[in-house]
Amino acid sequence: MTESANGEQDTRIGVFLVDDHGLFRAGVRAELERAVPDVEVVGEAGSVEEAVAGIRHLRPDVVLLDVHMPDGGGAEVLRRIRPELPDVVFLALSVSDAAEDVIAVIRAGARGYVTKTISGRELADAVRRVHTGDAVFSPRLAGFVLDAFSDRPGAAPHSDPELDMLTPRERDVLRLLARGYAYKEIAGELFISVKTVETHVSSVLRKTQMSNRYELSRWASDRRLV
Template sequence: MSKQPIRVFLVDDHALFRSGVRAELDTVADDVEVIGEAGSVAEAVAGARHYKPDVVLLDVHMPDGGGAEVLRQVRAESPEMVFLALSVSDAADDVIAVIRAGARGYVTKTISGRELADALRRVHEGDAVFSPRLAGFVLDAFSDRPGAAPPVDPELDLLTPRERDVLRLLARGYAYKEIAAELFISIKTVETHVSSVLRKTQLSNRHELSRWASDRRLV
């Protein structure tokens, strides 16, 4: 019995680039199938929820947001879904942002078709994949050297994914009503989450929560 191909959902705001990636993968990898594509954050979120792919091949920068925003909206509800960032940028901030958000790897658009197919296979199997030199950014960011971000934040780990979503929007200045509309929950539920976050972080007001979230790069 033949092995099922890896189902890939392709996200990039340039249609020509998407066509090129699709054609290249069709040529070099018979075990990789592009099942859908999107050109914006909204389309990416809707498509990921609809197709439920094995791997989302994700652009980092898009006009209405970026890869990290797609990850924030999809990953909490579909933790089994794997994300591989594919970007023209090799800036440390871009790499760290999507890895913190939950991407399994990050490769640049200088990658060949065969290398991209191999990267898709590897992240699908559970490996972390980075283009040369980008791995160093991740190691630095999650190392225990002085001034580096710790790999584990005990306080942050106390929060549920939904509590983090509420906190992130709260820190951006959203009102409770706006948070409720954004997350499709009731205002009462928002209030419950905020109370829980305040209790867990031992903070007393919205201003302190915003600073706490900013310090942990949640905003």
């Protein structure tokens, strides 16, 4: 909510888009602005650095935040912005529905997490709800959060030191590798190069002290990444 030039209160919700895919940002902007008059896209960014600078400058009401970007992820944006601008609300919008991604970004301070299968009207409703203080999750993701923050027997562990060694992107690559994807297929799925996939796999092998993809698959399966 901003103040207009004539001093009147503008009741529209100012939204800032953070995603490293320009076409996706354009699609979200079009969806929100075409059908939802009370939600206004005030800015966008395709990297962590651009996001931090843009949010600081524009001070939007709600930030739609991608979880994985080449120079970092949503959790890094949250880490740098939330202490400085606690009134800005963050809603994660990601292709990933992995439990560890959901939990990591919620722990960092996001108010909700929805996947990119959401419709334009559903997304606008989610923006309104987090703006008014609600927590919003795509249906099957809420259970991950309840488990992570619960002390009941059988709840998901609060952390896994071995898993915490991996970056979010390395976990994405590992998950697809464990599902049997070839390097080229992983590259296509994550919009990265085959060379980058190879680099991530080498890093995961080094960190986990495994020797091949078959050992990595078992390791990932044991940690419910698959």
